[in-house]
Amino acid sequence: ENVFAKWDLNCVCIGEVIEGDRLQYFMYDELVAEVPAESLVLGGGAPVYTRESKEPQYFSDAKKFDINSVDEPQDIKSIAERLIQSPNIASKRWVYEQYDSMVGINNSSTNAPSDAAVVRIKNTDSALVLKVDCNSRYVFADPYTGAAIAVSEASRNIVCTGGDPCAITNCLNFGNPYNPEVYWQFSNAIKGMGDACRKFNTPVTGGNVSFYNQSSDDGPVFPTPTIGMLGLIQNIKIRMTLDFKKKGDSIYLLGESQNDINSSEYLANICGVKISPAPHFDLEEEFKVQNALKDLISKNLVQSAHDCSDGGLFVTLTESAIASEKGFDISTDEFFRKDAYLFGEAQSRIVVSVAPEKEDDFIDALSAHEIDFSRIGEVTASKIIIDEEDFGDISLWKSKFENAISNELQKN
Structure with a gap:
């Protein structure tokens, strides 16, 4: 009291x-x-409602999407510039810095950015790790897979920060449940969320359901089962950050690239294709990649860790570079379309940087895990270079990324 x-x-x-x-x-x-x-209580004698459910027509239409129907772009750099300034991707600093982002003085992420927020537990060596996640575009494309991705990405962000996922709460936002198509979205999202929570051993400790989110003009909102996940870092000294540390460090991609641009920011808002399947996702593969990273962090073999999500590999690399004002020099993979390799949002991928003197131990440790990994380049002083093409200095990209939202709001 x-x-x-x-x-x-x-x-x-x-x-x-x-x-x-x-x-x-x-x-x-x-x-x-x-x-x-x-x-x-559910599982006891509480009534369970079973409403009419119907798969929407768009769901089968989405499965017909073919990546070959989208022309491969010739000017990768201009697309990258548009993506980094997209409201869904650009820095939200202008918004959150208007509030108490320090949580008193307990926030440990202000000067050491990481994939999840780190809050010190006073008088201990431990810290809480907190993440809120959901991409409603994925859930609309495939409610089961999209909800499982929301849980998995929250877990991935906590692991990238050096924590162990513990539990979730949720905020489930859907349209009218008496609409059979909305109820189909809802029931499948719950199944996907449940399977992912069981895989990561993150019980649902509470949450809320918000129905009837729709308008007479536009219909129901995109199904949005927002996940709030709690994790724990036992010793804050092993917490991991997302920023590149040193010129010459090797950059590795953990997880397997895919020839996939499904439901990506690039496909939806650059190419204008609104209906496509959810991005590539395999729950077992996700679990293995996260466990591999836990092992690497515990052995102090990585300098930084940042997950691939909205905007794909290019945005992940750029965010790590902006945070340290370093650059990167990478080569794409000829087995994949360049837009898919750089902007696709296939899941279960993490970018890490490794000091040269630890590279052999890093590879040895990864060899014990059944996951794909590849060396894609190295950290530079400040230049961004892709396939030997100069994309400019990181300061230019930082300005675009950090000022896009404030510039847009000031126009209006």
Whole structure:
């Protein structure tokens, strides 16, 4: 109660735990109701609604998408510039710095950016790791896969920060559940979320469901099962950051690239293709990649770690470079379309940087794990170079990335 009083918050004791299997309700010290606890919970006697469900037509239409229907771009650099300034990808600094982003003085991510927020636990060597995640475009494309990706990416971000995923809460935003197509989205998203939570051993500790999010003009919102995940770093000294550290460090990609641009920011908002399947995703592959990174971090074999997500590999590399004001020199893979390699959002991939003197130990450690990995380049002083083409200095990209949203808002 003293803690709540300190922050001027209301806190009242409303009951106590008792023996037995009954819930008792009192009004002015008079017992007014008594019910078996089992009757109020799912898995017990609580009613389960089974509503009409129908697969939407767009779902089968999405499966018909063929990457070959999209011409390979000739000017990769101009596309990269548009992506880095997309509202979905550009820095949200202008927004969040207007609030208390320091969490008092407990936020450890301000000057050491990482894939998830790190909050110190006072008087201990440990820290909480927090991440909120969901890409509603993926969930719309495939509710089961998209929801599983939301859980998996939250877990991946926590692992990239040096933490162990512990549990989730959620905020499930959908349209009218009496619409059979909306109910189909909802039920499949729950199944995908459940399977991913079981895989990562992250129980759902609570959450809420928000239905009827729609308008008469545009219909239901994109299904958005937002995941809030909690993790723990046992010793904050091993926390990992996303910024490149030193010129000459090798850059490796953990996980397998795909000839895939499905549901990517590039496909949806640069190419204008709104209907496509969810990106490539395999839950078992995801689990293996995350475990491999845990091992590498515990052995102090990587300098940085940053997951591939919105915007693909190019955005991941650029964010790591911006954070350190370094650059990168990489080569794409001739077995993949260049747009798919750089801008595709296939899951279960992480970019790490490795000091040259630790590279042999790094490779030896990875060889014990059944995952694909490849050396794609190295950290530079400040230049971005792709396939020997000069993309310019990182300072130019940093300006575009950090100012895109404020510039757009000031126009309006």
